[in-house]
Amino acid sequence: METAVIFNSDLHFEHKQWRRELFFWEDELKSFQKRLDELVKRWTDKNMLAQLEHYQNQFMIQEEVINEFHDEIFLHETNIAAHYKKGEDVLNEDLVKKHIEFRNHMEVQRNMYTNLKKEFYKFLSEYM
Structure with a gap:
């Protein structure tokens, strides 16, 4: 069985992508709040x-999740930087497992957020 080598730069690249996505969601939520x-x-x-309050609550929950994801990415990036300073370009198994778990959480959140947006757009089309 071949062991895959995962480099810090690979994880950093994915973190940058996730942060861009999270920033986009934040901007969208501001727009939704205006609506x-x-x-x-x-x-x-x-x-x-009551329906408006429901969506406002959902958007607040999304903002909290986004903030938690930003924090998690920051912690992982800090860990990557510490390894880089030690001259270690390859992460240990535990850190890679955490990264993969986070990737899965991002995917679940992405689906939940997409469904919320669809529901909200449908709501807007009825009442705007």
């Missing part, structure tokens, strides 16, 4: 306001 603010001004129906 919610517009709808709050237009609607007084309690059911509608």
